[in-house]
Every structure is written in C-alpha cells, then in structure tokens.
Amino acid sequence: MFSASRYRDFDRGTVRCVRLELDPSLNPTDYPYAHTLRVRFAETDAMGIVHHSRYLPYLEEARVEYLRHLGHPYVELRAEGVDYAVLEVFVQYRQPLRFDEVVQVHLRVGAATRATFQMAYLLTVDSQVRATAVTVHGCVNAAGRPVRMPAWLLALGE
Amino acid sequence: MFSASRYRDFDRGTVRCVRLELDPSLNPTDYPYAHTLRVRFAETDAMGIVHHSRYLPYLEEARVEYLRHLGHPYVELRAEGVDYAVLEVFVQYRQPLRFDEVVQVHLRVGAATRATFQMAYLLTVDSQVRATAVTVHGCVNAAGRPVRMPAWLLALGE
Amino acid sequence: MFSASRYRDFDRGTVRCVRLELDPSLNPTDYPYAHTLRVRFAETDAMGIVHHSRYLPYLEEARVEYLRHLGHPYVELRAEGVDYAVLEVFVQYRQPLRFDEVVQVHLRVGAATRATFQMAYLLTVDSQVRATAVTVHGCVNAAGRPVRMPAWLLALGE
Amino acid sequence: MFSASRYRDFDRGTVRCVRLELDPSLNPTDYPYAHTLRVRFAETDAMGIVHHSRYLPYLEEARVEYLRHLGHPYVELRAEGVDYAVLEVFVQYRQPLRFDEVVQVHLRVGAATRATFQMAYLLTVDSQVRATAVTVHGCVNAAGRPVRMPAWLLALGE
Numbered sequence: 345m346f347s348a349s350r351y352r353d354f355d356r357g358t359v360r361c362v363r364l365e366l367d368p369s370l371n372p373t374d375y376p377y378a379h380t381l382r383v384r385f386a387e388t389d390a391m392g393i394v395h396h397s398r399y400l401p402y403l404e405e406a407r408v409e410y411l412r413h414l415g416h417p418y419v420e421l422r423a424e425g426v427d428y429a430v431l432e433v434f435v436q437y438r439q440p441l442r443f444d445e446v447v448q449v450h451l452r453v454g455a456a457t458r459a460t461f462q463m464a465y466l467l468t469v470d471s472q473v474r475a476t477a478v479t480v481h482g483c484v485n486a487a488g489r490p491v492r493m494p495a496w497l498l499a500l501g502e
Numbered sequence: 503m504f505s506a507s508r509y510r511d512f513d514r515g516t517v518r519c520v521r522l523e524l525d526p527s528l529n530p531t532d533y534p535y536a537h538t539l540r541v542r543f544a545e546t547d548a549m550g551i552v553h554h555s556r557y558l559p560y561l562e563e564a565r566v567e568y569l570r571h572l573g574h575p576y577v578e579l580r581a582e583g584v585d586y587a588v589l590e591v592f593v594q595y596r597q598p599l600r601f602d603e604v605v606q607v608h609l610r611v612g613a614a615t616r617a618t619f620q621m622a623y624l625l626t627v628d629s630q631v632r633a634t635a636v637t638v639h640g641c642v643n644a645a646g647r648p649v650r651m652p653a654w655l656l657a658l659g660e
Numbered sequence: 661m662f663s664a665s666r667y668r669d670f671d672r673g674t675v676r677c678v679r680l681e682l683d684p685s686l687n688p689t690d691y692p693y694a695h696t697l698r699v700r701f702a703e704t705d706a707m708g709i710v711h712h713s714r715y716l717p718y719l720e721e722a723r724v725e726y727l728r729h730l731g732h733p734y735v736e737l738r739a740e741g742v743d744y745a746v747l748e749v750f751v752q753y754r755q756p757l758r759f760d761e762v763v764q765v766h767l768r769v770g771a772a773t774r775a776t777f778q779m780a781y782l783l784t785v786d787s788q789v790r791a792t793a794v795t796v797h798g799c800v801n802a803a804g805r806p807v808r809m810p811a812w813l814l815a816l817g818e
Numbered sequence: 819m820f821s822a823s824r825y826r827d828f829d830r831g832t833v834r835c836v837r838l839e840l841d842p843s844l845n846p847t848d849y850p851y852a853h854t855l856r857v858r859f860a861e862t863d864a865m866g867i868v869h870h871s872r873y874l875p876y877l878e879e880a881r882v883e884y885l886r887h888l889g890h891p892y893v894e895l896r897a898e899g900v901d902y903a904v905l906e907v908f909v910q911y912r913q914p915l916r917f918d919e920v921v922q923v924h925l926r927v928g929a930a931t932r933a934t935f936q937m938a939y940l941l942t943v944d945s946q947v948r949a950t951a952v953t954v955h956g957c958v959n960a961a962g963r964p965v966r967m968p969a970w971l972l973a974l975g976e
Contacts (some may be wrong), residue, residue, distance in 0.1 A: 385724065385734075386717035386869050390917055396588040397558035397860055401702035404555075408760070409700065416702075419760045430554040434592045443864055444724070444735045457945035543882065543892075544713055544875035546706035548759055553702050559860035565857065566918070575860070577918045601706055602882070602893045712904040713874035720871075750908045753970040 368452040368464040368476035373465060377413060378407035383445045390463040393440035400433060403477055405463055406423035406449035418494065426494070431460065432480035440473045441467070450464070456501025457489045459483055524612040526622040526634035533608035533624060535571060536565035541603045551598035558591060561623055561633025561635055564607035574654065583644040584652070589618065590638035597632045599625070605632070615640055617648045666795070682770040684780040684792035691766035691782060693729060696723035699761045709756035718747060719781055719793055722765035732812065741802040742810070747776065748796035755790045763790070772817025775799055775806045840928040842950035849924035849940060851887060853880035857919045864948060867914035872943040875937055877951055879925035899960040900968070905934065906954035913948045915941070921948070929938065930975025933957055933964045 372378065381402060389395040407428075408418050421427070441447060450466040465477040485491045530536065539560060547553040565586075566576050567611040579585070599605060605627055623635040643649045697718060705711040717798065724734050737743070757763060766782040781793040801807045840887070846852065855876060864870040882892050882904075915921060924940040939951040959965045 376827070382617070383752070384717055384721050385863060386720055386871055388864035389859060390866045391585065392864045394593060395860050397555050397562075400555035401700055404702055427549065430595055432592070432594050433554060434590070436590050437588055444733070500817050536773070542875055542879050543705060544711050545879055547701060548704035548708045550706045555702055562860055563858050575918070602891070618973055662922065710906060713871050713878075716871035716874070743865065746911055748908070748910050749870060750906070752906050800969055 366462050366464040366478045368466055368478060370473050370476070372448070372450050372466060372468060375452045375464075376407075377410050377452070378448045378450045379392075379402070379409045381405060381447055381449065382438050383441055383443050383447060385443050391440075394440055396437060398402065399435055399437075399441075399467070399475060402447065402449055402467070403433075403451075403463075403479060406424065406451050407463065407479075410451055414496070414500075416494075418460050418466060426491065428481040429484050429488075430479060431459070431482050433477070434479075435475060435477040436496050439472065441469065441474055445469045451496070453500035454478075454491065456498050458492055458498075461493060461501055463498060524620050524622040526624055530606070530608050530624060530625060530626060530629070531610070533569045533610045533622075535564075535610070536606045537567045537653045539563060539605055539607065540600055541601050541605060543601050545631065545634050546601050549598075550609060551600055552592060554595060557593055557595075557599075557625070557633060557635065558605055559610075560605065560625070561621075563593075564609050564623065564634045565621065565637075568609055570582065572654070572658075574652075585642050585644075586639040587642050587646075588637060589640050592637075593633060593634070593635040596631050597630065599627065599632055603627045611655070611658040612636075613636070613655050616650055616656075619651060619655060619659055672748045682778050682780040682794045684782055684794060686782060686789050686792070687728055688764070688766050688782060688784060688787070691780075693722075693726045693768070694764045694766045695725045697721060697763055697765065699757055699759050704759050707756075709758055711737060712751070712753060714781070715751055715753075715757075715791060715793065718783070719749075719767075719779075721797060722767050722781065723779065723795075726767055728767050730812070730816075742807065743800050744797040745800050745801075745804075746795060747798050748791070749816065750795075751791060751793040753791050755788065757785065757790055761785050766785075769813070769816040770794075772809065772814050774808055774814075776815060777809060777817055838939040840936050840952045842940055842952060844940060844947050844950070846922070846924050846940060846942060846945070848897070849926045849938075851880075851884045851926070852922045853883045853922045855879060855921055855923065857915055857917050857921060859917050860965075862917050867916055870911060873909050873911075873915075873941070873949060873951065876921065876923055877907075877925075877937075877940070877953060880925050880939065881937065881953075883973065884925055885917070888974075890968075899956050902955040902961075903962075904953060905956050905976050907951070908953075909951040911948060911949050913946065914944065915948055919943045927971070927974040928952075930967065930972050932966055932972075935967060935975055936970060 346404040362363050378431045383394055387394050391485065411418050444468065448468045452464055454462040456462070460480060462478060462480050466473065467475040483491050483493045541552055544554040545552050569576050605625055608624040608626065610622055614620050618638060618640045620636060620638050624631065625633040641649050641651045699710055703710050703714040727734050762785065764784045768780055768783065770778040770780050776796060776798045778794060778796050782789065783791040799807050799809045858869055861868050861872040885892050907971065920943065922942045924942065926938055928936040928938050934954060934956045936952060936954050941949040957965050957967045
C-alpha cells in the first residue's frame with residue numbers, strides 16, 4: 345500500500361530530527377476532548393499491570409474517536425486517500441494501569457505544520473494522573489507521499 | 503504485585519520531568535549488541551506495515567536477549583526481586599517495517615543514574631535504517647520501590 | 661502465581677479430551693446478554709481485516725462484562741482467590757471484521773460440570789453474523805488447583 | 819482488499835459446519851516439522867502466564883516458517899494473489915507457557931479438500947506437552963473468492 349520511501353520526505357537529513365515539542369499538561373481541563381475506555385485483561389502482563397506497549401492502541405483509539413467527534417471519521421479520511429502516518433511517539437508512564445480500570449484519555453492537537461501535527465495526551469483514572477504522551481503524525485496520500493494537512497486539522501493546531 | 507505508588511518516587515514533582523537524554527546513533531557500529539527477529543504477520547496492520555505499537559515488544563525482546571548475553575538473565579533478576587519498570591519510551595519511525603522482514607535491533611545502555619538507566623536502539627533491515635528509539639527504566643523491588651541499580655548495570659552506562 | 665501442574669488435573673489422560681459440546685446458535689435471541697465493542701485499527705492486519713487472534717480478547721472482554729452484569733465482577737472473584745483458566749477455545753470465522761465496525765458479542769453459559777463450564781458466543785455487526793465461538797473454562801484457586809464452581813455460576817448452565 | 823463476501827462460499831448453509839477433523843497427536847515424532855520460538859514478556863498476562871490469545875500468532879509464525887521450509891514462502895504466495903484465510907481455530911491449553919520459555923511448535927498438514935486444508939499443532943517445552951491446536955484454512959484469491967489449492971499443498975494432506 346505504501347512505497348518503501350513512505351516516510352523519507354518527512355526526514356530532515358540530520359541525525360537529530362525529533363519533532364516532539366509538546367509538554368502535555370497534567371490538568372484535564374487543558375484538553376478539549378476525552379475518550380473513556382476500560383482496561384482489558386489481555387492487556388496486562390506478568391507484573392500485574394498494563395504492558396507499556398498497550399498504551400499506544402489506547403492513544404490511537406482516542407484519536408479515532410476525536411476525529412469522529414469533529415465530524416471527520418478516520419474511515420472517511422482513509423476512503424478519500426488521506427492517511428496519518430505515525431512519525432514519533434513518546435510516552436511517560438507515571439503510575440501503572442491495572443485490569444478493569446476505567447481510563448480517561450484526554451487529548452488535544454498541538455503544534456502543526458503544513459504536513460505534520462502533534463497531539464498531546466493525559467491518561468487519568470478517577471482524576472489521578474497515570475501517564476502522558478505525545479504523538480507526531482504526517483499526512484500522506486495513498487502512494488505514501490506527504491500531502492498538506494486538511495484545513496480543518498490545521499485550524500485545530502495551536 | 504506492585505503498590506499503587508509504584509512509580510511515584512521516580513517523579514520530580516514538576517510537570518516537565520522527561521529524562522530522555524540519548525540521541526540514538528544511525529551507525530550500527532555504535533552499538534555493542536544486536537538482536538535479530540523476523541516480523542510476524544500478526545504484527546502488521548491494515549496499512550500493510552507493522553503497527554507502531556508493535557515496536558515496543560521488539561525493543562523489550564532485544565533488552566531481554568542483551569541481559570542474557572551479559573550473563574544476567576531477566577528471569578533470574580526477577581527471581582531475585584529486582585524488576586525494571588519502563589518509565590519512558592520514545593520511538594521515531596523512519597521507514598516502515600513489513601511482514602517477514604528480518605530486523606536487527608541494535609542497542610546500548612546510555613546515561614545511568616543510581617536508580618534509572620536509559621537504552622538507545624537502532625532498528626535496521628539489510629543495513630537500512632527503519633527506526634530509532636530510547637527507553638528509560640527504573641529499578642524497583644518486589645514492593646515496587648525504587649532500588650539502586652546493580653553495579654554491573656551501572657558500569658555499562660556512559 | 662500458578663504451579664506448573666496448573667491444568668493437569670483437568671486432563672483425562674487420553675489423547676482425545678476435547679470438552680467442546682456447544683453448538684453456538686446463529687440467532688441473537690438465543691443469548692441472554694450482549695456486549696458491544698468497536699474494532700480498533702491496531703487489531704487489523706495486512707489483509708485489511710481483524711487478525712484472527714484478536715477475537716479472543718473480544719470474547720474475554722464480553723465475559724468480564726457479563727460477570728459484572730451478573731453482580732460478580734471478575735476483579736472481586738480474583739480477589740477471593742478464584743480464577744477461570746481457559747482450557748479450550750474454538751472460533752469459526754464466517755465473515756471478516758473490519759476497522760471501526762461496531763461488534764455485538766452475544767454470549768451465554770452452556771454445559772457446566774463441577775469444575776468446568778462452557779460459554780457460547782455469536783459475533784454480529786448490524787445483525788449480520790461474523791463469527792461464532794466456544795470457550796471452556798476451569799475454576800482454579802490461587803495455587804492453581806481446580807475448585808468447585810460457585811453455585812451461581814453452576815446455576816447458569818443448561 | 820477482500821470483498822465482504824470473503825468467507826461466504828466456504829459456508830455450507832447449516833448451523834453446524836465445523837470442519838475440524840484432526841486429532842493432534844501428543845507425540846512430536848508424528849510431525850514432520852517444528853519451529854522454535856521464545857516467549858516474550860509482552861505475551862504474558864496478570865496470571866503470570868502467556869495469554870491464551872497469544873498462542874495463535876505462534877501457530878501462524880510456525881506455518882510461515884513451514885511454508886518457507888517447503889520452498890513456498892508466504893510472501894511469494896501473497897504476491898501471486900493467493901492467500902490463506904483462517905476459517906476455524908481450535909486450541910487446547912494443557913499446561914501454561916511462561917515468560918522466556920523456549921517453545922517447539924510441531925506441525926503437519928492434515929485433511930485437505932479442493933479449497934480447504936487443516937493443520938495440526940503440538941506445542942512442547944523440553945519435550946513436555948503444553949498445548950495442541952488445529953487450524954482450518956481456505957485458499958482465496960485477491961478478490962477473496964475461494965480458489966483451488968496449489969497441487970503441492972494438496973499433496974501434503976493425508
């Protein structure tokens with residue numbers, strides 16, 4: 345579906361090209377949207393807590409629900425040939441998540457450029473901070489080439 | 503297994519407490535160890551590439567093999583009551599990974615403090631860079647309290 | 661948490677000891693409970709459909725919600741030292757599931773013995789059959805030994 | 819990639835259309851091939867054992883390696899437009915798998931028809947039986963329609 349050069353055009357040609365700029369707030373009221381989910385048993389590991397890799401699908405699920413809330417369902421965007429490649433991910437695990445806990449994933453769109461945008465996340469359980477995260481995305485077309493972000497998405501940026 | 507306060511003592515009490523300090527080299531020779539694995543079909547997603555969350559178990563598997571290579575199998579460490587909590591994760595996706603590709607996960611221990619250490623990773627396929635990553639870990643005892651790092655681990659740091 | 665002999669006492673000492681007896685109905689009204697979930701992008705594979713392994717956490721999530729609905733939350737059962745080991749799983753994939761689809765997981769308790777019980781499942785999307793499944797479970801204590809099923813669970817069996 | 823009717827033509831129009839016919843042997847010498855893998859920490863759950871859903875990717879990885887061993891790599895088959903839809907899965911969990919264990923996945927092709935074939939599996943650790951499984955597959959083309967099995971695959975059947 346995507347050419348091998350898929351992400352290349354996002355690169356800056358230097359070793360250090362981290363784009364992460366956001367500093368996720370620990371205050372839920374700083375986020376315009378929150379998605380609620382419940383931890384599955386299958387997401388725990390032998391330490392008795394949610395495995396650290398399992399947070400990324402939580403963030404993704406929250407992004408999908410936020411896009412739907414904004415009137416731009418991800419399935420429609422994909423049908424139009426626009427996709428959001430994940431370029432960078434950062435997660436800070438502050439308190440573990442456990443089986444059956446109900447997690448609020450707060451999120452907001454942060455810094456945006458013509459072809460990339462960032463999202464900040466705050467994960468809470470009963471108003472207690474559990475994790476923060478930032479993801480950086482690039483808009484690509486069906487051939488995997490970077491394309492300009494839709495205006496509505498650009499407008500969400502800070 | 504772990505108290506709810508498990509990670510708390512690693513916190514610095516400020517909003518910004520990112521510990522990531524490493525800048526992973528793109529040169530495989532900068533890493534003392536490499537672990538080889540093959541992409542499973544179950545790890546791909548509907549974009550036809552490896553889902554971004556699936557890189558984290560790759561890093562973990564490489565850490566486990568590196569510890570074994572160093573003569574300190576993770577199962578023994580866990581049996582002794584020492585565990586390595588994941589405090590932070592950063593991944594930069596540069597080129598997608600695909601089903602059946604053979605991935606080299608190069609890694610090295612970076613900055614270390616009394617209770618935390620960082621690891622840097624370079625993922626390559628046929629010497630082509632696919633991703634870089636950094637993880638930050640804290641040593642905890644069976645009660646989830648931070649403990650001093652073993653001397654052999656501290657010695658690996660830069 | 662469990663001894664190596666955990667499942668042994670459920671065995672019958674013969675090669676053929678399949679316990680599956682249920683024939684899941686394709687009619688949703690034959691099930692007393694249904695749990696609704698939405699397919700995550702992370703659950704799809706490079707065929708563009710939900711990976712077949714991802715159905716098992718769907719069944720598990722439905723079981724957990726059914727127990728809660730019955731007034732016996734799984735976390736409480738686990739806290740009391742009773743766990744439900746999965747002894748057998750059977751899934752029949754009839755139509756693929758896709759990203760973002762809303763799935764109804766219908767389920768019911770079927771055949772029960774003193775130490776095992778079976779559950780039947782029907783997965784539908786917009787009343788269209790997608791899959792059926794059966795799971796066989798054994799009740800074990802904290803030491804991993806089979807124990808008698810709670811009376812309320814036995815009463816649910818056919 | 820596949821039409822919504824993908825699996826339909828495999829159906830028999832009856833409620834009961836389980837195709838599972840194999841009875842996996844507990845004797846490793848009954849299998850012509852074995853694939854070795856090591857349990858990842860990410861595959862464990864809060865019971866301290868490998869989550870039951872994680873066995874299915876093990877079976878899949880073993881199938882992929884067996885096809886490669888036979889000179890018919892799955893990526894080539896997919897490039898030629900032939901895919902192997904999973905129609906049914908059955909797993910019997912006899913003894914739990916644990917983190918870091920080295921698992922032998924023994925497998926063989928069993929009953930085959932013009933459009934479907936079955937595979938039997940035996941999972942062992944240090945010659946100790948841990949699980950058995952059967953999967954049923956159908957050959958489909960790029961449009962998701964059932965196609966005849968390749969002759970070399972048919973010849974492997976019993």
